[in-house]
Amino acid sequence: MTIYAIIIATLTFGAIFSVLTLSLNLQYARGGMINFGTVAYFAAGAYAYAIFTQEPPSGLDQYRFGFDMPWYVGFLAAGVASLLFALVTGWPTLRLRGEYLALTTFAFAEVFHSLLLNERRIGNGSVGLANVERPDPTTLGMSDTVGYALAAVVLMLVTAFVFNRLLKSPFGRTIDAVHDDEIAAQAVGKDDARIRLQVFIISAIPIGFAGALYAMITTLVAPAMFTAEVTFFVWIALVLAGEKTIVGAILGAMALVLFQELVKGVPFETVRGAQIAASVEEIVTGILFILVLRLRPWEKLSKRNAS
Amino acid sequence: MSDIILSVENVAMDFDGFRAVGGEHGLSFNVNRGGFLGLIGPNGAGKSTTFNLISGVLKPTQGRVAMNGVELSSLKAAEIAGHGLGRTFQTPRAFPSLSVIDNVIVGSEHSEEGPLAALFGRWRPADVELHEKAEHALERVGLADRLHDSVANLSGGELRMLEVARQLNRDPSILLLDEPTAGVDPNLQVKLSEILVQLHADGTTLIVVEHNLAFLLNIADSVVVLQNGALLAEGDPDSIRHDPAVISAYLGADHET
Ligand SMILES: Nc1ncnc2c1ncn2[C@@H]1O[C@H](COP(=O)(O)OP(=O)(O)OP(=O)(O)O)[C@@H](O)[C@H]1O
Ligand SMILES: [Mg+2]
Numbered sequence: 001m002t003i004y005a006i007i008i009a010t011l012t013f014g015a016i017f018s019v020l021t022l023s024l025n026l027q028y029a030r031g032g033m034i035n036f037g038t039v040a041y042f043a044a045g046a047y048a049y050a051i052f053t054q055e056p057p058s059g060l061d062q063y064r065f066g067f068d069m070p071w072y073v074g075f076l077a078a079g080v081a082s083l084l085f086a087l088v089t090g091w092p093t094l095r096l097r098g099e100y101l102a103l104t105t106f107a108f109a110e111v112f113h114s115l116l117l118n119e120r121r122i123g124n125g126s127v128g129l130a131n132v133e134r135p136d137p138t139t140l141g142m143s144d145t146v147g148y149a150l151a152a153v154v155l156m157l158v159t160a161f162v163f164n165r166l167l168k169s170p171f172g173r174t175i176d177a178v179h180d181d182e183i184a185a186q187a188v189g190k191d192d193a194r195i196r197l198q199v200f201i202i203s204a205i206p207i208g209f210a211g212a213l214y215a216m217i218t219t220l221v222a223p224a225m226f227t228a229e230v231t232f233f234v235w236i237a238l239v240l241a242g243e244k245t246i247v248g249a250i251l252g253a254m255a256l257v258l259f260q261e262l263v264k265g266v267p268f269e270t271v272r273g274a275q276i277a278a279s280v281e282e283i284v285t286g287i288l289f290i291l292v293l294r295l296r297p298w299e300k301l302s303k304r305n306a307s
Numbered sequence: 308m309s310d311i312i313l314s315v316e317n318v319a320m321d322f323d324g325f326r327a328v329g330g331e332h333g334l335s336f337n338v339n340r341g342g343f344l345g346l347i348g349p350n351g352a353g354k355s356t357t358f359n360l361i362s363g364v365l366k367p368t369q370g371r372v373a374m375n376g377v378e379l380s381s382l383k384a385a386e387i388a389g390h391g392l393g394r395t396f397q398t399p400r401a402f403p404s405l406s407v408i409d410n411v412i413v414g415s416e417h418s419e420e421g422p423l424a425a426l427f428g429r430w431r432p433a434d435v436e437l438h439e440k441a442e443h444a445l446e447r448v449g450l451a452d453r454l455h456d457s458v459a460n461l462s463g464g465e466l467r468m469l470e471v472a473r474q475l476n477r478d479p480s481i482l483l484l485d486e487p488t489a490g491v492d493p494n495l496q497v498k499l500s501e502i503l504v505q506l507h508a509d510g511t512t513l514i515v516v517e518h519n520l521a522f523l524l525n526i527a528d529s530v531v532v533l534q535n536g537a538l539l540a541e542g543d544p545d546s547i548r549h550d551p552a553v554i555s556a557y558l559g560a561d562h563e564t
Binding site: 166185198 | 386388395404414434473
């Protein structure tokens with residue numbers, strides 16, 4: 001792997017995962033909600049994109065739906081799918097706080113994962129949907145990889161821009177007030193449950209878009225791509241770089257992806273070397289996750305609520 | 308028949324079997340529109356709990372509270388606030404992430420507060436107006452030179468005034484203040500009493516909990532006395548001052564108010 005390839009891959013996947021950390025930043029750092037089911041919204045977007053753009057089933061296909069729509073319809077559908085999934089999962093759970101919300105969102109994501117795995121009519125079960133349709137960047141005179149890196153960076157920047165705009169407005173002020181003291185916010189007529197649901201839903205939309213882009217880039221959606229590891233990964237990235245700022249959310253994701261790409265990029269003489277590198281990567285990710293658990297962001301949260 | 312804005316009817320509140328408010332038969336009292344009610348009683352009498360029941364922070368175990376004839380028990384605290392009820396808390400509550408002025412503005416009813424208005428930047432003109440109004444509310448409580456300060460830099464008394472300003476700024480038709488003079492210096496207490504007299508003159512209904520009776524009984528026009536969650540006495544300030552039951556339960560024999 002060349003340095004150039006590493007840079008492109010880091011930009012592409014770093015930007016995609018930045019969209020997720022940006023959304024978590026809004027949900028958690030500003031909204032006070034711990035979403036440990038992040039991957040499900042990502043998967044909802046990816047599957048919605050694949051289903052809307054693929055051809056109707058034929059031959060050996062087990063999936064039921066394929067709408068053969070253009071990519072931009074699929075892309076929009078991905079945002080809508082993630083939004084709807086956030087509505088369905090957020091409405092009953094957002095009354096819960098701290099680790100309870102973390103557990104419930106995690107459980108929702110596991111249920112969704114097992115649904116994708118076992119209900120073959122959605123997406124061929126464990127096989128997934130291959131040959132996902134996608135626009136061709138070469139028509140714009142760009143190579144495939146550069147085109148999709150650019151698309152990912154644009155999605156990341158638009159997400160950061162929109163979230164920043166929301167937070168710098170009266171809506172952002174209200175979000176902060178509800179987060180600081182919901183009883184006092186209620187005393188001035190702010191419906192904290194509604195505000196929290198709005199934040200939850202709004203931050204889910206870009207995750208769905210990121211899922212669509214991820215499906216385009218990999219041209220495959222399968223349950224194995226959407227495990228809890230993705231959730232842990234973005235949480236690590238977020239907490240590593242400091243969950244407070246938009247720039248931190250982006251840098252954390254970029255750094256973690258770069259680390260993975262570098263490990264992958266090491267030219268190994270032997271298969272054994274590559275195996276060791278792969279397990280080292282897993283160990284490091286595991287250690288980072290333990291660190292995140294040790295830092296216990298939700299405890300900081302509940303302390304704030306209690307005081 | 309006088310016009311009743313708020314009625315508390317046979318209300319009781321139990322915490323794990325302990326009756327904090329209501330006594331044997333439930334607590335009942337009415338508040339006249341434009342009235343100024345003082346709510347007093349010993350520590351633990353249930354005054355703050357009564358405020359929580361009226362404002363929807365707590366739902367009563369039994370009984371009902373109605374405002375302008377609308378039963379409040381099915382409404383959320385935020386909806387009750389939206390119907391024109393304002394309140395402060397015995398322990399002042401501020402929003403530490405927001406500056407002093409934003410602590411007040413955030414309580415305004417903002418016409419362009421939603422996410423779409425935020426996205427399209429439609430909120431600025433409305434915000435400028437609200438900013439001026441909030442500034443005025445802070446001036447009234449003596450915080451005019453602290454607008455852009457962090458609330459972490461405010462003293463306890465200043466936080467209390469900030470909370471008053473946040474509610475003043477909303478022009479509530481009925482305002483509940485829980486011990487507004489506690490920890491507030493004498494100069495500001497005078498200012499506060501002027502504000503309350505002015506609000507009263509402007510027709511705002513007031514309910515004020517206070518242990519500072521010299522402050523309260525001079526400006527209130529009626530008083531409800533609670534003891535152990537039950538109504539001990541009710542009447543105008545003068546009759547309360549001389550009520551033997553109130554003197555023995557709360558005021559003490561050598562009180563001067
Ligand atoms: N959330 C709660 N859980 C359990 N008990 C409570 C709760 N809130 C109040 N109480 C109890 O109810 C009783 C009345 O409390 P409340 O705070 O209403 O009194 P108060 O009249 O406001 O007293 P003070 O003058 O000290 O402020 C007290 O015995 C208190 O311990
Ligand atoms: Mg009290």
